[in-house]
Amino acid sequence: MGAASTTVERSGAPRLRADASRNRERIVAAAREAFVEFGADVTLDEIARRAGVGNATIYRHFADRTELIRQVTLEVMNRIVKLAESALTEEPDAFEALRRFVHGAADERIGALCPILSDGCPPMPAEFTDKRDRLEQAVQSIMDRARDAGVLRPDVGPGDILIALPQLTRPLPGTGCLNLGRFIDRHLELFLDGLRAPARSPLPGAAATFEDLRGQN
Template identity: 85%
Template sequence: MRADASRNRERIVAAAREAFVEYGAEVTLDQIARRAGVGNATIYRHFADRPELFRQVMLAVIDRVVELAESALAEEPDAFEALRRFVHGAADERIGALCLIVSDGCERIAAELTDKRVRLERAVQAIVDRARDAGLLRPDVTPGDIMIALPKLTRPLPDTGCLNLDRFVDRHLELFLDGLRAPARSILPGAGATFEDLQRHRTTTTTPVA
């Protein structure tokens, strides 16, 4: 792909992610084209239809989340800061808002994400283990608990503007992180979620991430 065509493609994917988060499933290709600063014809040169564009958005988002987990684990000397960096960075991708948009391509996305899912699970498990071993994370929290909570904390409320709520996300994430710290001040009911639980969920739904 020529350099200018590659830049256009990247701009379209970035603009589409923002538009899907802001407007949800109703966003039009016209809105995405305007945001990217390209014409509709340019979008169709790169993407056959809207489901294909959404698929590429999700693949790009998951790529960044995987890289974020691995870099937080490798670069942060403080175990809990590695967890905080991952949680805030993953939340910035607004996975919860994107997961609300269910398309015919989701099953295909899930199949393409197998290697990325393994890398993500391995990195998040290591982050959690490291924080727990350091005595900074309560022992009854599992990596699955974190992977379930993240989309919920970034999911827009019905009939509200997504971007208007964005200013509260970091605030609520800090409340969530405080609840993860050791020593625990309560007893959690039930058992923590496992990655196997999340895999069973994926086999019964078309949502590509937990």
């Protein structure tokens, strides 16, 4: 009897851990969607409702809103890094790799998330730095490959891509975030056409670099 009870407890524990992990994943996914749709002021009640959990479950996983925002940031960075690396390794056409990354990153709605994530997070810890470095390396490699193939204009830099993406996916004031999705792919194609070589007109100023994005220049 005791042995059977122990077996049940041992077999039950991993299921509880798996359930907790799934709840955590649902909370992060729901928070990301809610931040995109409603902005930084969305209530934890709304996030809990979308995740299908109670408020107490959120607080069991996340100490406060800042910790939840941090986890959403890490999840978005993970997804974008994987997207850039897969575009680089899986897409044989140099410009199609760039297009795949641009459209995939736009699907993350980073324009809507950036103000929330930057305002809600403390200075970047090591795990974020590692993701940022991998993203920069992959984007640089995608652009170098397209430039070497003669299909990317020579006067643009990786910073230009990472500046344009948030701008093109940022909701207009007074409009719903989700409604903008109807136009994003259309405007991204206009942007991508502007990156193609040969260039129709020279660009003013210098190409944006990763150092520019970090405020080091």
